[in-house]
């Protein structure tokens with residue numbers, strides 16, 4: 001269970017670091033498992049035939065379809081520079097950006113971590129009565145080419161009415177300013193949800209392939225850069241993330257990867273998961 005000080009800090013900042021959430025051995029086990037997932041699913045071969053290079057701001061019909069249908073699958077997504085690297089046939093550069101979005105449901109090792117007792121205790125502390133895991137991601141932040149994650153609120157993508165969504169983000173490697181640790185605007189969860197990312201309600205546009213869009217513009221441009229603070233953490237530490245707190249991560253230009261596992265949870269008791277969500 002979270003203690004009173006931790007709950008107070010979470011309420012004040014909108015995020016909370018929990019030291020030593022996983023052992024170093026467990027972190028290694030998850031890293032080894034993701035390598036197995038890539039290998040056994042033949043992802044490196046698969047991506048040569050899938051001409052989908054997902055880039056948030058450059059969404060195409062095929063990329064949207066690939067993304068939308070990944071909700072109940074274990075699927076690779078590529079770094080923005082992957083195409084260029086594949087074309088050069090440079091095997092030394094790792095190109096997976098993330099694997100999503102159902103490791104928690106389909107892979108026994110990730111399932112065990114996600115539904116662990118200490119996770120259940122955290123959601124009890126937050127007063128969740130019927131916690132539901134709605135997505136999970138393994139994010140690599142590869143050396144040199146790891147892409148930025150633009151400033152956002154998770155509630156924009158995983159909206160419930162009323163909003164009750166929390167992310168658990170677990171560092172599997174040391175995360176620093178050099179390799180693109182998370183950055184937050186403390187207290188920003190007290191503010192409103194700035195925009196939502198929804199399925200296009202206009203049938204004509206939807207049928208023409210414009211599947212997704214923001215209700216109030218791309219969040220990237222909505223925040224004051226000077227307000228962000230870094231949350232550097234060690235391998236095994238976790239960060240709890242309120243659905244409204246503004247956070248981001250910079251590109252990784254360093255030689256060290258920044259692997260993490262994250263999943264998001266909402267309370268199905270007393271809230272409704274929006275049908276407009278991706």
Ligand SMILES: O=C(O)CCC(=O)C(=O)O
Nearest residue numbers: 139149154167169249262
């Ligand atoms: O790992 C990152 O850089 C971003 C992850 C994130 O924004 C999230 O899990 O909500």
